[in-house]
Amino acid sequence: MEVFLHAGKAVSSASVTENGKFVLKVEKRTVDFVDYINANYLLIATGSSQQDYSIAAQLGHSIVAPVPSLFTFKIADKRLADLSGVFMHNCYCHFRSKKCSLRSQKSEMLAFVL
Numbered sequence: 001m002e003v004f005l006h007a008g009k010a011v012s013s014a015s016v017t018e019n020g021k022f023v024l025k026v027e028k029r030t031v032d033f034v035d036y037i038n039a040n041y042l043l044i045a046t047g048s049s050q051q052d053y054s055i056a057a058q059l060g061h062s063i064v065a066p067v068p069s070l071f072t073f074k075i076a077d078k079r080l081a082d083l084s085g086v087f088m089h090n091c092y093c094h095f096r097s098k099k100c101s102l103r104s105q106k107s108e109m110l111a112f113v114l
Helices: 050-058 078-083
Strands: 009-016 022-028 034-039 087-095 103-110
Touching: 009 050
Parallel strands: none
Antiparallel strands: 009 022, 022 034, 087 103
16 A cells, blocks of 8 residues: 655545545645545545535535544643633633744633643
């Protein structure tokens, strides 16, 4: 089995041929480019991508609305310890680290502080 990585491209649609093979429509994000890739197998790792949910639905899968994921993080600030277990609706989260610039996301959040 061969595995190919296509960086800087996005799958915009997928279909199944009569013989059970997959045909993926791939587009480059930065230029006017379209390619079609044939594949024997297809793994869809959607994360929170609505585009990927749409592709899974095109292939006949039913989509269940996603729920917030539970994750933990360690914070030395003791003022946050009492927030453990608190659920927040429509929360804006801002993350910054030495390796990554500021990222923001509107989401539901369940605080679980170690």
